[in-house]
Amino acid sequence: MWLLINKFDSDKQWGDEADFYELGLKEDDFMIISAEHNRGLQDLKDRLYTFAQDFEKKESDEKDIQKGVKPNHDVVGSVAIIGAPNAGKSTLLNRFVGAQRALVSDIPGATVDPIEAYFDLFFGDKAKELGAVDDKFRKNNMALLEEFQEYEEQFGEQELFAYDQMSPDLQSGLDDEDDKEIEIEEDLGEDDIFKVEDLEKSLEATEQEVDEERPEEVEEENPYRSIKIIDTAGIRKQKRVKGFIEEQSVYRSLKAITECDVVIFMVDATKGITHQDRRLCDIALEKGKSIIICLNKVDLMKDIMNDGKKKREWLLDLRATIPWLGFCELVPISAKKGSYFSHLKRSLMNTMIIRRQKVSTGRLNKTISYLVDKHPIILNKSAGKRFRVKYASMLKASPPTFLLFTNKSQGIPENYRRYLQNGLRREFQFINTPVHLIFRTSTDIERRLQKSAAKS
Numbered sequence: 291m292w293l294l295i296n297k298f299d300s301d302k303q304w305g306d307e308a309d310f311y312e313l314g315l316k317e318d319d320f321m322i323i324s325a326e327h328n329r330g331l332q333d334l335k336d337r338l339y340t341f342a343q344d345f346e347k348k349e350s351d352e353k354d355i356q357k358g359v360k361p362n363h364d365v366v367g368s369v370a371i372i373g374a375p376n377a378g379k380s381t382l383l384n385r386f387v388g389a390q391r392a393l394v395s396d397i398p399g400a401t402v403d404p405i406e407a408y409f410d411l412f413f414g415d416k417a418k419e420l421g422a423v424d425d426k427f428r429k430n431n432m433a434l435l436e437e438f439q440e441y442e443e444q445f446g447e448q449e450l451f452a453y454d455q456m457s458p459d460l461q462s463g464l465d466d467e468d469d470k471e472i473e474i475e476e477d478l479g480e481d482d483i484f485k486v487e488d489l490e491k492s493l494e495a496t497e498q499e500v501d502e503e504r505p506e507e508v509e510e511e512n513p514y515r516s517i518k519i520i521d522t523a524g525i526r527k528q529k530r531v532k533g534f535i536e537e538q539s540v541y542r543s544l545k546a547i548t549e550c551d552v553v554i555f556m557v558d559a560t561k562g563i564t565h566q567d568r569r570l571c572d573i574a575l576e577k578g579k580s581i582i583i584c585l586n587k588v589d590l591m592k593d594i595m596n597d598g599k600k601k602r603e604w605l606l607d608l609r610a611t612i613p614w615l616g617f618c619e620l621v622p623i624s625a626k627k628g629s630y631f632s633h634l635k636r637s638l639m640n641t642m643i644i645r646r647q648k649v650s651t652g653r654l655n656k657t658i659s660y661l662v663d664k665h666p667i668i669l670n671k672s673a674g675k676r677f678r679v680k681y682a683s684m685l686k687a688s689p690p691t692f693l694l695f696t697n698k699s700q701g702i703p704e705n706y707r708r709y710l711q712n713g714l715r716r717e718f719q720f721i722n723t724p725v726h727l728i729f730r731t732s733t734d735i736e737r738r739l740q741k742s743a744a745k746s
Contacts, residue, residue: 648687
């Protein structure tokens with residue numbers, strides 16, 4: 291690092307540079323210049339030329355710096371590393387890339403601007419199912435607004451298309467006869483998709499893995515794809531954010547959540563999951579992002595990780611603090627040592643594939659019918675009519691979004707929505723990924739048709 295002391299316009303200022311020695315820099319580490327009067331610029335150019343020549347001789351360093359700058363394969367998704375300051379986000383980015391792309395420091399707040407990079411991920415025969423995506427990450431506000439408006443128009447068209455797929459008798463018969471009173475159950479099933487036993491088995495299998503890299507074989511299809519990954523600044527509680535620079539850092543971190551596909555949420559395992567961590571996870575879910583909760587720094591918890599009973603109790607305690615995230619994996623790792631890193635990569639690979647999974651209409655309707663018949667309900671202000679789902683269609687993937695044509699679209703209890711979401715998760719294995727449900731009646735669709743006709 292060089293320090294340039296500018297605006298040294300005359301010899302009368304000699305001696306003022308003495309104050310900069312307090313920074314602990316050597317005399318060769320800073321230069322006195324005047325950009326306006328061209329003082330000291332030739333010496334700066336000479337030093338830059340010498341530095342460039344020495345840099346070209348260091349082939350190994352040059353290769354490391356070039357790692358992650360450009361993708362080696364088709365880019366099929368983007369990942370944002372989010373978390374509190376000093377949780378190990380930059381270390382994890384370097385671990386994925388295999389080079390020192392981000393500055394790592396024990397001092398919180400070392401990362402200010404988002405740092406982007408690429409790494410290769412092995413998908414095997416599933417790679418052919420993943421198409422390349424538009425490789426744009428940072429978008430301006432106007433681009434985001436135009437994207438939202440285009441998405442809103444397409445979304446409405448998909449709703450109307452799904453409605454057209456229904457048979458005429460279903461379109462006109464969404465209002466059913468009266469049913470007898472049915473009591474609403476408070477407990478409609480467990481929210482946890484992952485059990486601690488599953489995590490323990492996965493970690494044991496990971497410990498037995500010796501070589502993480504796949505052997506180089508000649509295959510018809512390239513089994514690798516590139517992933518864009520971004521390291522973000524740590525996000526503190528709003529009342530603790532101080533200064534314009536930190537405010538902008540937090541803004542860019544939240545913007546990275548909006549623009550990514552998967553969020554790797556870094557948690558300092560020695561501190562546990564805090565209220566701020568839970569809030570940030572909720573923000574990611576609200577934006578439709580898949581979440582992998584990464585418990586970093588387990589190398590500092592050897593007494594717990596080496597004791598099966600203590601490790602189980604520790605994982606159960608952590609799971610109890612986030613009961614609504616029972617479908618998200620808890621992945622203990624050590625970004626610094628590389629422990630369980632292959633387990634994280636495998637989880638990321640599965641999440642990328644599942645997030646794009648398409649569900650057939652027939653299988654979807656069969657599952658929804660089973661769930662509704664298993665736990666029937668009567669909604670408030672429905673004149674005693676039983677809640678029914680006549681037809682269901684998958685509008686989009688990434689994240690999976692389903693449109694349900696029902697006899698009532700308002701007043702559906704939150705616990706019943708969650709019951710349907712968890713039922714779909716279990717049936718179609720939507721791990722680490724939010725499931726969005728949209729309820730519509732024939733009246734809702736007719737209003738949309740009238741609105742579309744009025745515009746045209």
